[in-house]
Amino acid sequence: MKYCDKCKVKVNTSQSYCPLCHQKLTGEPDLEQEFYPKNVTNIRKILPLTKKILLFITLSSIILILTINLLTYENTPYLWSLIPIGAILYFWSIVRYGILSKQNIAYRLALLTALLIIILNLIDQNFTTVEEAQGWALNYVTPLALFACNLAISFIIWIKRINYREYLIYLITIVVFSVVPVILYYTQVITILWPSIIAFSFAIFILLFIIFFYPKSIKEEIKKRLHI
Amino acid sequence: MSIKKSTDWLRLDNAAKIFPAVTNKKETNTFRVQMELTEVVDSDLLQLATNNILNRFPMFKVRLKLGLFWNYFEKNERPFKIRPLTSKVNEKIIPKENNGYLLKVFYYNNLIVVEFFHSLTDGTGALIFLKALGYEYLTLKGYEITPDNLIVTKDSVPTKDESEDSQSVYYNPHNRKHVKEKKAYMVKGTPLEIGNMGLISGTLPTNKMLELARSHNCTVTEYMSAVLIQTIYNTQIKYRGHLRENQKPVKIFIPINMRKHFPSNTFRNFAIFLKTDLVMTRDDISFDEILTHVKESFSKGLDKDELIRKISENVAFEKNLFLRTAPYFIKLIALKIGFAMIGNSLITSTISNMGIVQLPESMQPYVKNVSAAIYSGKKNPVNIAVTSYKDKFNITFTRSIKETIIEREFFRHFTSLGFEVEIVSNYVEE
Numbered sequence: 335m336k337y338c339d340k341c342k343v344k345v346n347t348s349q350s351y352c353p354l355c356h357q358k359l360t361g362e363p364d365l366e367q368e369f370y371p372k373n374v375t376n377i378r379k380i381l382p383l384t385k386k387i388l389l390f391i392t393l394s395s396i397i398l399i400l401t402i403n404l405l406t407y408e409n410t411p412y413l414w415s416l417i418p419i420g421a422i423l424y425f426w427s428i429v430r431y432g433i434l435s436k437q438n439i440a441y442r443l444a445l446l447t448a449l450l451i452i453i454l455n456l457i458d459q460n461f462t463t464v465e466e467a468q469g470w471a472l473n474y475v476t477p478l479a480l481f482a483c484n485l486a487i488s489f490i491i492w493i494k495r496i497n498y499r500e501y502l503i504y505l506i507t508i509v510v511f512s513v514v515p516v517i518l519y520y521t522q523v524i525t526i527l528w529p530s531i532i533a534f535s536f537a538i539f540i541l542l543f544i545i546f547f548y549p550k551s552i553k554e555e556i557k558k559r560l561h562i
Numbered sequence: 563m564s565i566k567k568s569t570d571w572l573r574l575d576n577a578a579k580i581f582p583a584v585t586n587k588k589e590t591n592t593f594r595v596q597m598e599l600t601e602v603v604d605s606d607l608l609q610l611a612t613n614n615i616l617n618r619f620p621m622f623k624v625r626l627k628l629g630l631f632w633n634y635f636e637k638n639e640r641p642f643k644i645r646p647l648t649s650k651v652n653e654k655i656i657p658k659e660n661n662g663y664l665l666k667v668f669y670y671n672n673l674i675v676v677e678f679f680h681s682l683t684d685g686t687g688a689l690i691f692l693k694a695l696g697y698e699y700l701t702l703k704g705y706e707i708t709p710d711n712l713i714v715t716k717d718s719v720p721t722k723d724e725s726e727d728s729q730s731v732y733y734n735p736h737n738r739k740h741v742k743e744k745k746a747y748m749v750k751g752t753p754l755e756i757g758n759m760g761l762i763s764g765t766l767p768t769n770k771m772l773e774l775a776r777s778h779n780c781t782v783t784e785y786m787s788a789v790l791i792q793t794i795y796n797t798q799i800k801y802r803g804h805l806r807e808n809q810k811p812v813k814i815f816i817p818i819n820m821r822k823h824f825p826s827n828t829f830r831n832f833a834i835f836l837k838t839d840l841v842m843t844r845d846d847i848s849f850d851e852i853l854t855h856v857k858e859s860f861s862k863g864l865d866k867d868e869l870i871r872k873i874s875e876n877v878a879f880e881k882n883l884f885l886r887t888a889p890y891f892i893k894l895i896a897l898k899i900g901f902a903m904i905g906n907s908l909i910t911s912t913i914s915n916m917g918i919v920q921l922p923e924s925m926q927p928y929v930k931n932v933s934a935a936i937y938s939g940k941k942n943p944v945n946i947a948v949t950s951y952k953d954k955f956n957i958t959f960t961r962s963i964k965e966t967i968i969e970r971e972f973f974r975h976f977t978s979l980g981f982e983v984e985i986v987s988n989y990v991e992e
Contacts, residue, residue: 335984341970342977343764344984353762353987354970370761370988371670373649436658558571562631562886 336361392422417461420453440487440501444508447483451476473526477515477533484508484533488540502548502555505540512537572621572635575727576876577831578681582626582633583897584905585679587756588962589939590654593685593947595692595916596675598931603669604703609644611698612667614716616642619691621725621830622682625662631890638662647675649988651759651960652937655679667695672930674699680831685916685934685947686819687829690714692932693921700928710922721827728826729873730880737867738874746813746910747842749943750798751963754990761935761988762969763958766981771955774979778853783915783948784860786957787814787838788853790911790946793971795842795852803843814838814856815909815942816863819917823869834872836863837909906941915948931956938962944969964991 336345336359338352345352348363396419403415427449432442451471458471487505491498515530524530544552574582581591616623623642624635640661647670655664655677664679674696678688694714700707709715754760775782791812799808817833826832838859840852862868879885885893919932933956934947943963949956959969973983 338985341974341985342983343973344982346984346986347989349989353985353989354966354973356966367671368989369671369986371647371649373758373988373990554570558627558634558636559629560631561573561629561634 335364392426396422412461414461417457420457424449424453438500439490440504443483443486443490444504447479447508451479469524472515472518472524474529477512477529480508480512480515481529481533481536484512484536484540498548499551499555502544502552503559505544506552506556509537509541570637571627572624572725573727574632574634574681575831576729576880577684577833579632579880580897580901581679581681583894584901585654587654589906590652590937591680592652592655592677593680593688593914593934593936594652594675594677595685595688595934595949596673596932597692597696597929598933599672599674599696599700600928600930602671603674603699605644605646605669607702608667608669608674608699611695611702612642612644615691615695615698618694618714618716618718618720619829620720622665622678622691624664624682625657626664626681629890631886631888632893633890642667644669646670647673649990650757651761651935651988651990652677653757653759682831683829684817684819684831684833685914686821686833687831689916689919689932689934689949690829693919696921696929697925700925705928707924707928708922710924712920712922713925723827724829726826726828727830728820728824728828728832730877732820732824732826732870733874733877734870735874735878737871738878739871740875740878743908744839745810745904745907747794747799747808747810748907748941749794749910749963749968751943751961751965753940753943754962754964758962758990759938760961760964760966760990761958762961762966763933763935763956763986764973764976765931765984765986766955766957766976768950768953768955770981771950780853780857781860782955783816783913784853784856786915786946786948787816787913788849788856789972789975790814790913790968791838791840791842791852791856792849793968793975794910795847797967797971799842800847801845803845809841809843811839811841813908813910815912816860817912817914818864818869820869820873823864823866834869836860836868906939909942911942912936912945913948914946917949919949919951921951926952933958935960 336347337343338345338355338357338359340357341352341354343352343354345359346364346369347353348368350359351357352359399415399418403413428446431437432446435442454475455471458469462468462470484505487501487508491501491505512533515524516534518524519527519530585591620637621635623638625638626633627636638661642661642663644667647668655666657664660666664682666677668675668677674692676688676692676695683691693712694716697707697709697713698716771782775785778785791814794812799812802808815835815837817835820826820832820834821828836859838856840855885896888896914934914936916934921929929951931954932949932951934949935958936945936947938945938960939962944959944961947958947960959972961969973985977983
C-alpha cells in the first residue's frame with residue numbers, strides 16, 4: 335500500500351499523489367485497479383442539430399409573421415398574426431408533449447385536447463367577425479373535442495388493458511369536463527345543443543361503465559390522487 | 563380487479579415530502595451505502611439478487627407520482643436494472659432514466675453500491691436493504707450462510723409497520739413549539755463542476771476510536787463533531803473572527819436514528835436531527851471547550867421531550883390546513899421559495915453516523931467492509947458519513963469543493979494521536 339509521509343496515512347490507490355495534501359506518495363500500490371472507477375470529465379449534451387434548426391425556423395417565422403402584421407397594420411387593423419403563431423405553438427406542443435413526451439398516452443391526449451380547446455376558444459373570442467358564426471368554438475369544438483378525447487382514451491384503455499388504472503384519472507377528468515357544455519347551454523352561453531348532448535351522454539355512459547365494472551379501481555385511484 | 567390491495571400505493575412519509583421539491587443537480591438529496599466483498603462481484607447474480615430483494619421491500623419498489631394535493635409512491639412493476647459504478651458519487655437520480663425507481667444499484671470490482679433518494683428512506687433503512695442484498699447475493703453464490711435474525715431475507719413477509727410513517731405515529735400535538743434558528747457558518751471553497759463530488763474515506767481501528775472517546779467521556783459521534791468543528795475553526799475562522807460571515811455559529815447537523823428512541827420498526831425515514839451551535843469569534847478556543855459544548859448540545863438534543871417536539875413540529879407543518887388543501891403545484895412553489903431562503907443555510911456540515919453494522923457470523927468472512935457516503939451540496943460543501951464494521955471504523959468525507967484541507971486536518975488529528983489511517987479517494991479533483 336502507498337504511504338504519505340506528510341499526512342502519515344496509508345493510501346489505497348495507484349495514483350502518485352496523496353488525495354489529502356497532494357504531495358508525493360511512497361511505496362507500491364496493492365491493487366492493479368483503483369478502488370473507485372477513474373474520473374471521467376463531464377460530457378455536455380449538445381442540443382441536436384435538427385432540433386436547433388427547427389427551433390430557429392419556428393422563431394424566425396414567428397418574428398416574420400409579426401413583422402408583416404405590424405407593417406400592414408394600417409390596412410388590416412387587428413393582430414391576425416396571433417392565429418398562425420398560436421398554430422405554430424400548438425404544433426410545437428404536439429411535438430413536445432404529444433410525440434416526444436414519455437408520459438402516458440391518456441395524459442398526453444387530455445393535455446393536448448385542453449390546449450386545443452383553449453386556443454380555438456381564444457381565436458373565436460377575438461377574431462370571429464361574422465355575427466351568426468360567433469361562438470363556434472364553444473358550440474361545436476369544445477364538446478366535440480371532449481367527446482373525441484373521451485372516445486380515444488376509452489378505446490386505448492379497452493385495448494391496452496394492462497395499464498388501465500393509470501389512465502382512469504384522465505378519463506374521469508375528461509368525463510367531468512364533458513358536463514360543462516351542457517351547463518353552459520342551460521346558462522345560455524351556447525346556443526347549439528346537439529354536440530353538447532352527444533359529449534354529455536357519452537361521458538355518462540363511460541362513467542356508468544367504470545362504476546359498474548371497475549368500482550374498486552376508481553375509488554382507489556381517486557383516493558390516491560386526491561389524498562390530503 | 564378484486565385482487566388489488568391497498569399496498570399498491572403509499573403516502574410519502576413526513577420527511578420524504580420535502581425532498582422532491584428541493585432536489586436539483588446541486589442538491590441531490592441522494593446518499594449511498596456500499597458493501598465491499600472479498601471477491602469480485604458477479605453482475606448477473608447481483609441482478610438476480612436485486613430483483614429478489616426488491617420484491618421483499620415493497621416500500622422501495624415504487625415510483626413517485628403526482629397527485630392533486632401531494633405526490634405519492636406507486637408500486638413500480640417495471641424491471642430494475644443494476645449498472646456498473648462510475649466515478650460519480652450521489653448524483654441526482656433521474657427517475658425517467660431509471661425506469662421510475664428512486665434507488666440505484668451499482669457494482670464495481672468487489673463493491674456493491676446502493677444509492678438512495680432520501681424520500682425513500684434514511685441511512686438505517688438503506689443499510690437494512692444493503693445487508694439483505696448482500697446476503698441474498700452470497701446465498702445465490704452458493705455459500706452456506708444463515709441470517710441469524712440480523713438480515714431481512716427474501717422469504718420473510720413484508721409487514722405493515724415496515725412501511726409506517728413513524729413520525730406521524732409518535733408525535734404529540736401538545737408539544738410542537740416552533741423554535742427559530744439563526745443562519746450557520748458556511749464552509750468556503752472553490753466549487754467543483756456540477757455533478758462531480760469528491761469522496762475521501764478514511765478507515766480507522768474501531769476499538770481505538772472507542773477507547774479515545776471513552777477517555778474523553780463522550781461518544782464517538784460527539785468526539786468527531788468536536789474534531790470537525792475544531793478543524794473548521796482552525797482552517798477557516800481562527801484569527802478571522804472579526805469578519806462578518808465568520809461571526810455566524812458553526813452548526814454541525816447530526817441525524818439521530820429514532821428507532822433507538824421509539825419502538826418503531828419502519829424501513830422508511832425516521833430520523834430527527836440535533837445541531838451544535840457555537841459562535842467562534844474568539845482566537846483561543848480550545849478543543850476541550852468545543853467538546854464540552856458538543857456534549858451539552860447532544861444531551862439537550864437527545865432529551866425525549868425535545869425529540870418529540872421536533873417530530874411534532876414537522877408533523878404540525880405537514881398537517882397545517884392551508885398547506886394540506888393547497889394544490890401540489892402551489893405547495894411546490896412555496897416549498898421551493900422557503901427552502902431557497904432558509905433551507906440549507908442553517909447547517910454548516912453534517913455528520914451522519916449510521917452506527918455499527920452487524921452481520922451474521924457466517925457472512926462475515928465474505929464481507930470486507932461496509933461504508934456509506936452522503937451528498938454534499940452548494941451550501942454544505944463538506945459532509946461526513948460514518949459506519950463501523952468489525953474493526954473498521956469508516957469516516958467518509960464527500961465534498962463539492964476542490965479544497966481538501968478540512969479532510970487533511972481532520973485525519974491528521976487522528977494520525978497525530980497515533981492512529982493508523984487508511985485512505986481511499988475517488989480522485990475527483992476538478
